[in-house]
Amino acid sequence: MSFATTAQRLLPVAAGLIGAAGVALAAAASHAGGEALLRPASTICLAHAPALLALAVAGPSLRMGKVSGVMMMVGTLLFAGDLASRQFAGSGLFPMAAPTGGLTLIGAWLLLAVGAALPRRAD
Template sequence: MTLADPNGSRMLVFAGGLVGAAGVALSATAAHRGGAFTGTAASFLLMHAPVFLAVGLVGANRFLRIASFALLAGLLLFAGDLLARDFLGSRLFPMSAPIGGTLLIAGWLGIAISALTRPRP
């Protein structure tokens, strides 16, 4: 298997590791440098990292993997916007946090709905 495996499992494990590491680093940054947005971004990263690890390691159904990638995209936009506010003094781009938040909600709903789908033989 490579990072480009057809079902994306390794990519999700990879993303979980990076998201977790970024969350820890940003937690330390927020503690030493301050910045409410940085602390919030760190919390979001740390709370979502186990999701990517779990989905990647379980080798879940396609619907769950798609929902996980929507969650990852939302997390990157939402946390990215918060970090841009603290470190750059401006937004990532207009509506990036609301779009990211909407993707986060959609990803979580997709994860919930995936539990109702029938597994393929």
């Protein structure tokens, strides 16, 4: 299976799971404490879940969209996962996991912008 096909199938699944995690993290922040860590994790998830779904739906019409989507998925999991791990397990995923996730998210958005700005090839 090609990268594009795998990404096409994976991104909507990731969007659903990351969106659900965002709602769960928001509820945990409101009811179980941990506002300082769980609220930003929830926000990142709820901001990127629709973006992942949009990138999955855009299909081949968006240059570099699939790579950007996979980067967003990984960056969101690292960033939000590290914050949630700090709250619930008492330690992060690994040193610099949240900053790595954040930088990956920034890179994904920049890649998306560059891909959109590049001229389309004639098929």
